[in-house]
Amino acid sequence: MKVRAQCSLKVINIPGGGSFLLWTLVVQLVLCGNGVYAAEGTKSCKLINESDSERKVLNRLEALAHKNFTAETTVGTESYSYVFQLCGDAGGVPGAGVIQYDKKTESKPTVVGMYNATQAIGGSDWVMLIYNNGDKYDAHCSQEMRKAMIMISCNKTVAVGEMRVMLEDRERTQDCFYLFELDSSALCEVVESRISAGSIILIIGFCLLAVYLIGGFLYQRLIVGAKGMEQFPNYAFWLEAGNMMADGCDFVCRSRNREDAPAYRGVATESLEEEPEERDDHLLPM
Numbered sequence: 001m002k003v004r005a006q007c008s009l010k011v012i013n014i015p016g017g018g019s020f021l022l023w024t025l026v027v028q029l030v031l032c033g034n035g036v037y038a039a040e041g042t043k044s045c046k047l048i049n050e051s052d053s054e055r056k057v058l059n060r061l062e063a064l065a066h067k068n069f070t071a072e073t074t075v076g077t078e079s080y081s082y083v084f085q086l087c088g089d090a091g092g093v094p095g096a097g098v099i100q101y102d103k104k105t106e107s108k109p110t111v112v113g114m115y116n117a118t119q120a121i122g123g124s125d126w127v128m129l130i131y132n133n134g135d136k137y138d139a140h141c142s143q144e145m146r147k148a149m150i151m152i153s154c155n156k157t158v159a160v161g162e163m164r165v166m167l168e169d170r171e172r173t174q175d176c177f178y179l180f181e182l183d184s185s186a187l188c189e190v191v192e193s194r195i196s197a198g199s200i201i202l203i204i205g206f207c208l209l210a211v212y213l214i215g216g217f218l219y220q221r222l223i224v225g226a227k228g229m230e231q232f233p234n235y236a237f238w239l240e241a242g243n244m245m246a247d248g249c250d251f252v253c254r255s256r257n258r259e260d261a262p263a264y265r266g267v268a269t270e271s272l273e274e275e276p277e278e279r280d281d282h283l284l285p286m
Helices: 020-035 052-059 197-224 233-251
Strands: 066-076 078-085 094-100 110-122 126-132 147-154 164-169 177-184
Touching: 052 110, 066 094, 066 164, 078 177, 094 147, 094 177
Parallel strands: 147 177
Antiparallel strands: 066 078, 078 094, 094 110, 110 126, 126 147, 164 177
């Protein structure tokens, strides 16, 4: 199934709008040439067993649809190149999802899998795409049809990575397959940053504090004409509040005796009473 572009040019008659009409035609022709009107995304893929779950998995690959990915491999004396397209004609071959080129013989491409016989299996950060009904093997795997398996994994560092050929398992009687790997950030879940209520309160508090300090400083300096520490907004209030908090902390937290320790051991701390002055006037001769 080949997707064809069907573009219809709409002409809008506007008095004196010759330039507008020209630009409208140019834009529509460019969009048609780029296939914007024809692109159907992953809808071009036909699932073998159509289900909502598989269709949802396939829709996660929408950003990769109708793009060609190439890979090369050499096994012994054999050298091949592969072309993969998601829900589109790989290498221009109608209906082919993955094709194989023999770089030595340069013969016509071998269809490894068709996108009209698709299976899709997915996890939280990966999707396994399976294309079935490829060309039959000549002498391997009981001459069954080829099958391509493409493992597409999440990789936040690249938009679309390079396709890699991991394995061609054909040394069995049935269920042979080609295995490819591809990394893309399109499969990565978008993590929404959420700020807690406490963080919001702290941010608002810091913003109000900054406005209070900066605005009060400018008012005290420019309007009142204060200098030094008096430029601090409500300096007298905060000074008195600080003294009160210090007194409260001193009263609550300090439990030791506030009287000074005696300088020498054995000396009483009580203040000595002054002894009455003895007068010896009576000893004088009269």
